Amino acid sequence: MLKFNIKSYLFNNKKKNKNYIKNIINDIYNYGDLSLIYYIKKIDGIYLNNINNIIIKKNIMKKSYFILNKNKKKILKELYIRLKNFHNYNYFNSWQINKKYIYGQKFISIDNICIYVPGGLIPYQSSIFMNSIPSIIYKPKKILMITPIKNGIISNLILSISYICNIKEIIFSGGVHTLSSIVYGTNYIKKCEKICGPGNYYITESKKILFGNIGIDMLAGPSELIILTDKYLNPNILLFDFYSQLEHDKNSLTILLCNNKKFLNHLYYYIYKNLNFQKNKKNIFFALNNSCLIFSNIKNSIEYINFFSSEHLMLCIKNANKIIKFIKNCGTIFINYKTSIAYGDYCSGPSHVIPTNKSCRYISSLNVEQFYKKISLIKNLKNLNLSLLSSYISKKENFFCHSYSSILRK
């Protein structure tokens, strides 16, 4: 196993504490808009006298979409359609069965969805697509988007994408304070039923704390990638998949498995050699601490993959199809040499909001399911058997009123 000898870096996570988050949540809960304004000043350094100043409505997005040049419109539309097509295959419908007695499930969309779009100097355009498009089948009454802005400059592109993705309202402020105002509601900000989308450590922690007051999609952590490769792919191509995963942020990681030592050593050399020429080398540099190259045969690699349960998995090997059936735990699989991880992040179809930190063992990446709920329906026509059954079991559980109420219905 080849580790990268870069001086270990103390993660901020260790310093971060939950009480800080809880205090913010409590303040928002108690003082609403007032404390929201306070925290926006304190944390984002923006002075507001009115929350409405950071809320942008649909009509403004619409305008900025129409002044967008034709070519860009075309690209965005195509992206939209590609992603839409994928999620359309997840269409499930309400159903009802009329037998001796009637039962069924009513599929119904969740009312108000809030999507959290992280961002550095600008919000990530792709995250707007990836968070909102799975809702196209079960359209929520309202999609609200919250996103942090560092420099206060709002690009035309962001607004246009939001318009295409049918977002009703954008609040240009991120962080725990905005999130919790979505949960409890304020005079200016309407309550939401569910929050989707990844965020930093603070967002994830507060999502966990707030879960129960609001629905959440998943608890997202730093991004992960496992690459399983053989010697036939050009290391110079692989190199950039490796880098592109690490440039996300300092905590992201890539693990590369290969059954060829020579190839690994090549790659190892290239990774150091080209590091300096990368624009995001700072992130890559730190993220290399979490990454490694491992020499192992296919069989062990599969075991490792299922154990590690990573967010992304690239199968850059011959007849990758053959081993898919052995993969149990993984978010998204990229099959064959031609599939770059970037395709999955941006345009190929499935959402790039994928469970991390081993949680793909029990949860799926963001999809249509997250946007509807099922209401069960039961309607009894005269059916003696039903009442006998329920009265039998209920007596066993010492619930005598249950038993009696079902007998009365004979």
Place this chain on the structure above:
Amino acid sequence: MLKFNIKSYLFNNKKKNKNYIKNIINDIYNYGDLSLIYYIKKIDGIYLNNINNIIIKKNIMKKSYFILNKNKKKILKELYIRLKNFHNYNYFNSWQINKKYIYGQKFISIDNICIYVPGGLIPYQSSIFMNSIPSIIYKPKKILMITPIKNGIISNLILSISYICNIKEIIFSGGVHTLSSIVYGTNYIKKCEKICGPGNYYITESKKILFGNIGIDMLAGPSELIILTDKYLNPNILLFDFYSQLEHDKNSLTILLCNNKKFLNHLYYYIYKNLNFQKNKKNIFFALNNSCLIFSNIKNSIEYINFFSSEHLMLCIKNANKIIKFIKNCGTIFINYKTSIAYGDYCSGPSHVIPTNKSCRYISSLNVEQFYKKISLIKNLKNLNLSLLSSYISKKENFFCHSYSSILRK
């Protein structure tokens, strides 16, 4: 609105504190079996020298099923089949599309499921059915059941039901300590990927704390029922639906809405009159504090129902079908006069593990979905457009390696 004038009762919840739970979790995490034995002695008052003494394997369940008398077998089988039939309608399959490029989703069952079955002197038989049967389509590798026993007596029926429901292993110990040993695993107890099933305050709190290390179905609270009725149903029947909801436990509640004052007064009188003759009157007595009868017309009632978002909803009115489409937030709907709430609890089909405490606004009752995960698949065949798209957006997000890696794949 008719409230019940019963001396208000101080809920234990107020006294309970999270640190107590966190300490238990930490101890289990650090000392495994040792601290599990310690807590079983401390909390359940049972002295064990070996965890295996409270673990029961499939073969023993099998035996106890075969010595069960024929009639009981028949009843259990019928229950099993009824519930199974309902969940079979939720069957979704993996899919894959071959266009310019290939994508799809692989539906795969979650490996190890742990179901928590609450219980007083005996575990609730119905909960075994309701928790395990939704897993029949995507069969987990192993279903483990944990359940508290107060008196140490294990009924033959429990074991037989567990056998029918295909449970591999039962641990006869409940509480936070057993739950957390499932999450972290010990020498005797194998880790699980997900925990399903409701529990008391302690279980719910620890589920929330442990969420992220293990998947959870939902955060269950006290049971809720809203009854919407008109004057045509005999109050003596309704009375027992009212009681049967309240006999669950002291914190459960029932709210009855009716547009007829005379009927309400009748019912109010009956509720007091018959209270003393109920076997579980203690629970009913306390639970009446949370309950009330409200006079309101249908229109307002529907608004109220959608706002309150209760676990159960009974529509004991003429043409109940007509108003179903107006119900947005609710766990399970019982339609028409003939459908007792007991049917839903025991035998009609849908699971009785239903979101409470307004969480049905964003989550569904326990169903097949909770037992599988979806792995996305992406396979690119030579497709110029894809790489152009992704490189365009990635540049906008300042992810240059992404952009480069997709261009290289041209």
